[in-house]
Amino acid sequence: MVTASSGREGKGPRTPKIAPILSHTVLIAISIVALYPIYYMVITAFKNRKEYLSSQFLPPLHPTLQNLREALSRGDLLQWMFNSVVVTAVSVLVATAAAVLAAYALARMQFPGRDTILSGIVSLMVVPPVVLLVPLFLLMVQVRLINTLPSVIIVYVGLTIPLSVYLLTNFFRALPYEIEEAARMDGCSSLGVLWRIVLPLSAPALLTSIVVNALWVWNELLIALVFLQSNERRTLVAGLTLFQGQYQVNESLVMTGALIATIPMLLLYLFGARFFIRGLVAGAGK
């Protein structure tokens, strides 16, 4: 079961290794389990009813675009998609901007209460969103924002700020101070330094924060479900959940919707995988 790694020095750690055949077996098995639901989603989305009933497990012999056409011809799915794009883009943009400013002050300026403010913001990461739900709902009703996209955008910005501030503060602190210093000597304002010097150097941290937050906002259910109640205001993920209840017996149509909701995030992941993983790992540095 265990073999010496004599022939494979330099690859991986120099520890005793499991026989490759065994590792491959375990890793293939877990990969199949991990990918099966996605496989099921894809094959089901391209099957007609008859073929789905004859086999749930094999790829379609006669792939059909009929489900895709049907899903897209329902106006609300496109509307939900549009809402999700708007909500995600605006929330992430506003949260990142606010977090950049706050993180710059926390990383580079000295003022009374700085460390307390930072640890206060960071500790908000653990507040369960459901705890905030009732007061936020009543507040949005009072200011007549309930059932509008700005209501969820405001909440998402608030909920994503703590992690963004944490990531960006750590990153800004690690930047060399000398360049900023020189710019200040040349009469650049602190905002100018942030804009012209710090931000261009911070692309990796900004992307990490953007990718992690975009995934979170796009995938969020609870707040979207409670705050956006009329059909044409729903986000894709919330709409899909109700869609499933309505069309439970039309597996192909539901899986087409699920696939449509997944593809943008799959693309974001493929494009930003390393930023995303960096973000997760950075979180562990707390």
Added chain:
Amino acid sequence: MTRAHTSQKATVAQGRGGERPKRSRLRNAPWTPYLYLLPAAVFIVLVFVYPLIEIVRTSLQAPAATGGTTFGFTNYKFMLTDPAFRQAVLHNMILLLSVPIMTALALLFSLLLWEQVRGWKWYRAFIFTPYILAIPVVGITFIYLYSADGIVNTALKASGLGFLTQDWLGNPKSVLPSIMSVIIYRELGFGTVLFLARMMSIPTDMLDAAKTEGANWFQVHRYVTIPQLRSVIEFFVIVEVITMFSWVFAYVYTMTKGGPGFSSIILEFYIWQNAFEFQSPGIASAVAVVLMVAVSGLIFLHLRVRRAQSGDGE
């Protein structure tokens, strides 16, 4: 990670100690930093501070028999006598069982990936994929996988375990373990990638020494690798414990709506249901206060333990 942090602090300290930084800082007006913090502060006050104060107030308000409202612990008393609340607490506790399971599995998979067998980057990408799927998408898909003629039952029949087939999400006995499996399915990728990233930065000399002394696979990892991963494992465990209390709503909502009966109700669902289905914001707020206190208590405990540990040389 600890080392990276120290070096960051060192950079800051240098900047602070030097002559020039001090002078430049004098150019900022004393209120400048607060101006930078203002936009974030507005959102934080609105989304966190105000609601956290409000839930305490709302939780103490109950409709009086005579009309109007009374102040007191009525909501808390109701909560403690409500069987649905007790079930919800119990179910959240049961969900905690998934934390050791997924930690052990994530460790196993990350150790296998670390050995960098051919194609390990592909395996890593595959294992991580479920984590980027939206929870509702995962939940909806698993409804079909768990259905009477879905893959789970079909696979059981095909392997001669036909007697185990059942309505996984419809049977009060199997519903919670079924939801738990879906949670493990999605969170496993996070743990695996996290652990692997840390393993890649373990210094190799100790591993070499252990190997030279003839330690086998199990011993090397048990006594050398895993102790080096302590802080990242601890981080994962605390994140997942919080997840089990405060981020499982979407699984339950999409798959079972807390049913059948109360057999998969959890605290978040209980709060949501009381607030928006039963129109009792007072009860929802009381439970929210309890949940908030419980989560803060866990974090506090964690920080205490960490501080105690960092005393003995981390």
